[in-house]
Amino acid sequence: xxxxxxVSIQAIIEELKPSExxxxxxxxxxxxxVVKLSVQKLAELSGVSEATIIRLTRSLNMKGFxxxxxxxxxxxxxxxxxxxxxxxxxEGSVDSIMQAVSWNNIQSIQDTLSVLSGxxxxxxxxxxxxxxxxxxxxxxxxxxxxxDIRQKFSRINLWCEAYSDxxxxxxxxxxxxxxxxxxxxxxxxxxxDIIQTLTEAKQQGATIITLTKFGPSPVAELADIKLFTxxxxxxxxxxxxxxxxxQLNVIDILFITMVSKQQDEVIPLLEKTRLAVSRNKRS
Numbered sequence: 001x002x003x004x005x006x007v008s009i010q011a012i013i014e015e016l017k018p019s020e021x022x023x024x025x026x027x028x029x030x031x032x033x034v035v036k037l038s039v040q041k042l043a044e045l046s047g048v049s050e051a052t053i054i055r056l057t058r059s060l061n062m063k064g065f066x067x068x069x070x071x072x073x074x075x076x077x078x079x080x081x082x083x084x085x086x087x088x089x090x091e092g093s094v095d096s097i098m099q100a101v102s103w104n105n106i107q108s109i110q111d112t113l114s115v116l117s118g119x120x121x122x123x124x125x126x127x128x129x130x131x132x133x134x135x136x137x138x139x140x141x142x143x144x145x146x147x148d149i150r151q152k153f154s155r156i157n158l159w160c161e162a163y164s165d166x167x168x169x170x171x172x173x174x175x176x177x178x179x180x181x182x183x184x185x186x187x188x189x190x191x192x193d194i195i196q197t198l199t200e201a202k203q204q205g206a207t208i209i210t211l212t213k214f215g216p217s218p219v220a221e222l223a224d225i226k227l228f229t230x231x232x233x234x235x236x237x238x239x240x241x242x243x244x245x246x247q248l249n250v251i252d253i254l255f256i257t258m259v260s261k262q263q264d265e266v267i268p269l270l271e272k273t274r275l276a277v278s279r280n281k282r283s
Contacts, residue, residue, distance in 0.1 A: 004114025005071030006031060008060045011115060011230060012215035020056045023048045027072070035073045039065045059216070061117070071114075101241065108242035109249045111230030115214040116250060124225045125257045127207045128153070132179035134160040135172045135206075137197050142185040145211070145247045149183065152255045155273045156266045169197040178205035186210070187229070187243045189217020198222045211247060227254075 009024050016024055026046035027034050034042060042065075043050045057068050092100070128134060134153060138146035143164035153160035163169040176182060182201035186194045189212035202208055202222055210223035213230070220226050229246040259266045 004075065004111075005060075005062075005068050006075045007111045007114040007230060008062075008071070008214060011213065012059060015215055016056070016059065019048050019052045020059060022046060023053055023056055027068075031072050031076060035069050035076065104242040105245040108230055108246040112228070112246040112249065115228045115230055116253075117226075117228075120225055120227055121253060121257060124209050124227060124254060125261065127181050127209065127225060128158070128183075128254070129258055129262065131181040131207070132159065133176070134158060134181045134183060135169075135176060135201070136160065136162045136183040136185065137164075137169045137173075137194055138162070138185040139164060139166070139191055139193050141244055142187065142191070142194075142247075144244065145185050145251060146183075148248060149251055152251065156259065156262075156269050166193040166197070169193060170200060173197050173200040173206075174204060176201050176204045176206040178207075180204075180206045181209060182206045183209045184211070184219055184222070185247065186217075186219045187213050187247065189213060189215075189219040191219065194219055195222070211250060213243070 006028065009028055013021060013024050013028075023042065023046040026042075037045070039050050039053050043053055046053075053065055057064055060068065062068050062071070134149075136146040136149045138144070143162070146162040146164065150160045150162035161172065163172055173182060180201075182198055184194045184198045189210075195218050198208055198210070198219065199222060207225070208223045209225045209227065210219050211227045211229070212220050214228040220228075227250055229243060229250060259270070
């Protein structure tokens with residue numbers, strides 16, 4: 001059963017227009033009731049037009065109100081607990097910190113599965129596998145994700161470079177072509193360096209893949225292929241860690257999908273790199 005309707009609404013509610021936010025808040029407050037309503041009745045109860053509800057479903061990357069209801073029903077069937085990220089209390093015990101950090105990471109990965117499109121993952125894998133070159137861009141914490149991509153893809157003999165410095169990013173972007181992929185990572189989707197770099201890469205004809213939090217953003221707007229993670233709670237202490245784990249999980253999904261589609265060529269390469277590292281371990 002489809003799920004992820006409530007998670008998707010929570011992820012973008014702050015960015016919605018007032019009328020769309022009004023119906024979104026009604027849905028979050030009355031999910032059990034909404035799955036039984038027609039679009040006309042929901043419009044009446046929430047005080048908005050039917051067109052507003054349709055616009056909301058488009059903002060959620062859904063095909064219509066029926067899909068939204070199916071996803072909400074799936075959430076209810078799974079007894080999904082919304083807003084369940086735990087605040088990490090610095091004065092807490094070691095056990096409480098262990099539990100809170102681990103729970104937030106798990107929750108972020110589970111919520112990301114609700115907003116990550118299998119179709120977009122498939123398109124991303126095809127573009128990456130066929131690219132002449134893959135340039136990955138990330139700043140700050142996103143640079144860690146970019147480095148992880150470079151390390152993984154290099155193991156299967158893909159030409160992949162990762163750039164965290166803005167000038168290096170721009171320099172690489174202007175050398176790309178229609179045969180290449182530019183992969184931009186920005187959890188917020190607002191990182192100015194990534195926006196400028198991807199804009200340049202797009203002008204060169206490169207295929208643009210982005211990894212951002214769910215919802216509209218300047219970075220995602222530039223993408224040919226959009227990959228999303230869930231939008232976690234606002235706390236800096238717990239949010240930055242949980243979002244990073246969700247991003248790494250998406251990269252693992254891409255990597256394993258690529259390996260699964262090219263096992264005969266890729267598995268021997270992975271084994272060769274493993275053996276090379278094991279033979280040259282330093283004490």
